[in-house]
Ligand SMILES: NC(=O)C1=CN([C@@H]2O[C@H](COP(=O)(O)OP(=O)(O)OC[C@H]3O[C@@H](n4cnc5c(N)ncnc54)[C@H](OP(=O)(O)O)[C@@H]3O)[C@@H](O)[C@H]2O)C=CC1
């Protein structure tokens with residue numbers, strides 16, 4: 001296992017996929033790193049596979065903590081939830097005032113607030129840090145979203161800045177805000193990730209099943225798209241996935257994958273929080289529902305025998321234009337998805353007085369993270385020019401783009417609906433755009449219905465100062 005005599009500058013707890021990669025990344029940048037995992041063999045494995053990084057591994061937690069220079073900087077990269085509380089409880093008796101605990105997993109932001117308060121009581125610092133980029137990002141440069149007290153951030157800033165991704169717009173790390181701001185932003189990042197992934201899945205479905213393009217042709221088409229405005233890490237990943245062949249059958253590997261999507265919970269949290277805060281995020285909610293519905297495989301198979309879709313063919317215009325419509329709709333729907341996520345972050349930042357800069361969030365997402373995309377550059381500029389922008393969709397940069405692309409988007413939806421191919425995120429995103437741009441919505445009827453059956457009262461348009469009134473609708 002091996003220990004070192006000179007105290008290590010940084011400690012990492014958890015040698016799973018992300019913890020091991022982050023520890024190696026930190027070591028690559030010249031910091032001495034001590035590591036601990038509850039299973040010593042996990043430590044030995046990382047050390048054996050990476051002899052150059054010389055990680056100091058400790059099977060005993062006490063020795064690991066003693067082996068760190070003060071103030072100790074300990075990053076937890078373990079399963080979110082109760083394991084983090086358990087780990088902190090084990091660390092507390094071993095720490096000294098001024099030591100810093102960082103939780104870099106996908107933790108619930110209210111847990112982060114609670115943990116920070118608990119650490120403060122005990123004289124320790126606590127940071128809740130969102131990390132995005134998967135295993136590769138953690139190893140070579142993730143996007144990092146740290147939240148917590150600024151003085152605690154200052155103690156770890158050089159390390160986080162050394163290991164973060166760099167884009168043309170700078171380092172992909174910044175202090176997001178106090179308390180759970182970092183984990184909140186990471187949660188919304190994941191919500192956007194769900195919607196963007198589902199948009200790509202819907203695009204693939206319409207062009208594959210609807211237009212009959214095979215996976216190789218789709219990969220070529222998406223590669224062309226990825227050279228233009230639609231460029232993104234998730235599109236790039238989709239291309240790689242579509243090109244992969246199954247060594248066993250020689251078929252495209254994606255065709256061998258069972259169509260039941262899993263999830264670990266951050267998408268669900270995003271939707272729950274959005275509901276609590278009254279911020280509509282229909283694109284993210286539809287993506288979550290799409291995963292949930294996909295998991296009901298047996299029901300879907302049974303239903304397919306009773307509920308039949310349309311039997312129609314595409315017009316020659318649809319055959320020629322569908323790919324272009326899909327391209328335009330993908331970009332426009334993505335803008336709308338990011339608009340919802342940004343609105344949700346703004347709402348939380350206002351409520352908790354976090355002072356999160358949306359422009360900075362767009363900047364640190366430009367490299368390293370799963371939702372990095374070309375559109376984040378004009379998105380950042382939009383929030384830089386107008387920090388109090390009510391919604392990204394009405395920005396000078398994006399309003400004309402949405403105007404221009406919406407006709408293609410409507411055509412795509414029309415064609416998909418005609419074919420009976422589900423496009424839940426494309427359609428809910430367009431409904432969001434259409435609702436947001438409507439000065440009139442039919443909720444006058446909703447209010448009248450509420451008042452009619454439950455005397456819930458309503459406001460009159462012609463007497464705005466009259467307050468809430470009731471009518472006897474049913475007589
Ligand atoms: N994978 C990804 O792409 C990303 C993951 N994350 C987040 O990072 C965190 C870690 O994820 P990942 O590395 O993928 O997961 P892994 O399952 O690979 O690793 C989990 C780690 O947590 C440790 N662990 C679990 N329970 C306990 C406990 N009670 N006490 C101490 N250690 C415990 C495990 O130890 P042992 O192996 O010994 O059981 C292991 O080291 C999660 O919060 C995840 O949501 C964030 C961004 C991206």
Ligand SMILES: O=C(CO)[C@H](O)[C@H](O)COP(=O)(O)O
Nearest residue numbers: 132133134263264265266370
């Ligand atoms: O945090 C991440 C990326 O930033 C993870 O990849 C994300 O948790 C995956 O989520 P899910 O398993 O729910 O699809």
